[in-house]
Amino acid sequence: MKHLKKFITHLQTFNLKVVPKKIYCPKSAGREEVKVYEITHETSYGDVSFENELKLLTETALVDILVLDDRRLPAILEQLDLLEKRFQAFWVNFHSCRFDLDFNYPPDFLFQISLPKLFPVPALQPVCTGIVIDEQFVDDLTESVRLREAFLADFIRQARRLLTPEEECGKSVQPVAGKPVLSYPHFTDGVAEKFTEVLKGYFTQADQGQLLPLFLHNQAPASPLLFHGNGKQLADAFKQLYEANLIVGCLKGEMETWIATHFAYVYRGQQKSLPPNYLGAIISSNAKPCQSPILDVRKQADGSFTIVQVLRTQKNYSSY
Known part of the structure; x- marks a missing residue:
């Protein structure tokens, strides 16, 4: 079981580095060298050794559980x-954290999101040391969480295949008769067209043409539609529509899975997925509203709702 233990330990341990970096300091109105946290080496685009080690540990840990008896595997x-x-809790804390962000995050940011309570963080220093938490580090941290979640989800999926139907469902549980129903978002009259109009500036021209068929007829695109913006903005837009009953016909969890299947977003020039846990922390939790929304669902005097586009400086991808 040593490989399984090492896999679980590696998966949840965040090995931060403290490195010197020149950043803009508002007090001096210039660049100064300060100490900052860094975790680029534990992302998919940083040091490949971290991802490769996770791949190896996944394979060896699966070999470990092959010899487990029927009682130990469910445990x-x-x-x-x-x-x-705990990864789900990280996203809830992350999206619920609010502060005035001028140039860097507050010194106690990692404690505000309870990172050291959720996971081992060996190199985390006391707030009084003055180590700066900049935007790049937070971006890398969230990407590192996504990478770990992906390996964990894949491992759980493969491990569950080893269970017999009786072990998975329980011997006393009888199968329920009936055909399974796959639910997906249904947009009320006129909402799909308006939503498409708001979103299209965030997609390439090729992807724009696939938005309306997806919204109106659940016509799946050949590959995920690429949102050129913050993933939280897209999730917040769907959440607003759902809570105003402009999207019906499915549960929030089903909508999150549907979004994760059909959409991705751009992060540092690379396509990144929208994991259901990330979406769930925004859509299904009581996280505070998005600070930079792309739309606002407003209630009218007659009780109906209207969608208003929130103007932000954005790149026009229509010409691509």
Whole structure:
């Protein structure tokens, strides 16, 4: 079981580095060298050794659980589910954290989102040391969480395949008769067209033409539609529509899975997925509203709702 233990430990341990970096300081109105946290080496675009080690540990950990008896494997899966819930808690805390961001995050940001309570962070220093938390580090941290979540989800999925139907569902549970129903978002009259109008500036011309068929007829695109903006903005837009009953016909969790299947976003010039846990922390939680929304759903005097585009400086991808 040593490989499984090492896999779980590696997956949840955030090995921060403290490095010197020149950043803009508002007090001096110039660039100064300060100490900052760094975790680029534990992302998919940083040091490849981290991702490669996770791949190797996933394979060896699966070999470990192949020899487990019928009683131990479900217990292991329960522990992995608890770890998955801690990743979910990270996103809820992350999206609920609010402060005035001028140039850097507050010194206690990692404590505000309870990172050291959720996961081992060996190199985390006391707030009084004055280590700066800049935007690049926070971006890298969230990307590192997504990478770990992806490996964990894949491992749980493969481990569950080892369970017999009786172990997975419980011997006393009888199968429920009936055909499974796949639910997906249904937009009320006129909403799909208006939503498409708001979104199209964030998509290339090729993707723009696939938005309306997806919204109106659930016609799946050949590949995820690429949102050129912050993933939270897209999730917030769907959340507003859902809570105003402009999207009906599915549960929030089903909508989150649907969004994760059909959309991705751009991060540092690369296509990135929208994990359901990330979406759930925005859509299904009580996280505070997005600070930079792309739309606002407003209630009218007659009780109906209207969609108003929130103007932001954005690049026009229509010419691509």
